[in-house]
Amino acid sequence: DAGxxxxxxxxxxxxxxxxxxxxxxxxxxxxxxxYQQALGQGPQFIFQYYEEEERQRGNFPxxxxxxxxxxxxxxxxxNALLLGDSALYLCAxxxxxxxTYEQYFGPGTRLTVT
Amino acid sequence: AQSVTQLGSHVSVSEGALVLLRxxxxxxVPPYLFWYVQYPNQGLQLLLKYTTxxxxxxxxxxxxxxxxxxxxxxxxxxxSAHMSDAAEYFCAVSDSQDTGNQFYFGTGTSLTVIP
Numbered sequence: 001d002a003g004x005x006x007x008x009x010x011x012x013x014x015x016x017x018x019x020x021x022x023x024x025x026x027x028x029x030x031x032x033x034x035y036q037q038a039l040g041q042g043p044q045f046i047f048q049y050y051e052e053e054e055r056q057r058g059n060f061p062x063x064x065x066x067x068x069x070x071x072x073x074x075x076x077x078x079n080a081l082l083l084g085d086s087a088l089y090l091c092a093x094x095x096x097x098x099x100t101y102e103q104y105f106g107p108g109t110r111l112t113v114t
Numbered sequence: 115a116q117s118v119t120q121l122g123s124h125v126s127v128s129e130g131a132l133v134l135l136r137x138x139x140x141x142x143v144p145p146y147l148f149w150y151v152q153y154p155n156q157g158l159q160l161l162l163k164y165t166t167x168x169x170x171x172x173x174x175x176x177x178x179x180x181x182x183x184x185x186x187x188x189x190x191x192x193x194s195a196h197m198s199d200a201a202e203y204f205c206a207v208s209d210s211q212d213t214g215n216q217f218y219f220g221t222g223t224s225l226t227v228i229p
Contacts, residue, residue, distance in 0.1 A: 004157070031215075033215075033216070033217070035217075035219075040221075040222075041221055041222070042118075042204050042206075042219035042220050042221045042222050043158070043204070043217070043219045044219070045216045045217060045218070048215075048216065056216050058216065090157055090158065092158075092217075094215060102148075102160065102163060103160075103215070103217060104160070105150070105157040105158040105159070106157050107156055107157040108156075108157050110155075
């Protein structure tokens with residue numbers, strides 16, 4: 001059973017550029033959440049997608065946008081990159097069933113902005 | 115709003131000693147509580163979770179945690195530390211409302227195990 005996968009593993013971008021990160025959820029899961037984890041910090045919630053719509057959003061600017069496809073995979077897009085966007089970006093998948101809402105995390109994409 | 119406080123950003127224990135990692139939460143609704151472990155350059159792995167029912171929950175690798183509502187705590191323990199337990203540990207809280215399950219994470223505790 002494949003877990004959550006993310007691509008690419010590492011990415012280096014220049015300030016002002018745009019980046020797209022990709023996530024495939026665990027088999028059978030229908031919800032994808034994205035988190036930003038700065039060095040030495042805990043993950044911060046960016047947004048969550050369910051049924052191809054943004055369901056909930058954290059305190060991140062509109063430069064951060066996303067998309068969910070019919071196969072439940074998801075993309076995170078960040079425009080006009082800033083040095084402060086350098087972080088590990090984690091994708092988590094879950095299943096909206098029952099009340100446990102357990103989230104499974106992928107290995108992350110390490111984004112470095114220079 | 116929900117929040118998590120992890121006391122002690124760094125904890126060191128000797129191999130074989132008790133591991134105690136502290137977590138206090140704030141939640142306006144009955145919380146769901148989680149502990150995750152993160153090894154270097156990896157994602158987060160679920161150790162254990164509390165949703166409802168028994169307040170003492172057991173997880174993988176010999177870890178357990180007890181939900182204490184009166185103390186708003188969910189401390190993680192393990193009777194005997196192994197070298198392989200060295201990692202970063204995150205406590206997280208999620209609300210139980212059906213409006214999306216945003217997780218709120220603490221800032222993490224780095225566990226060092228001394229041989």
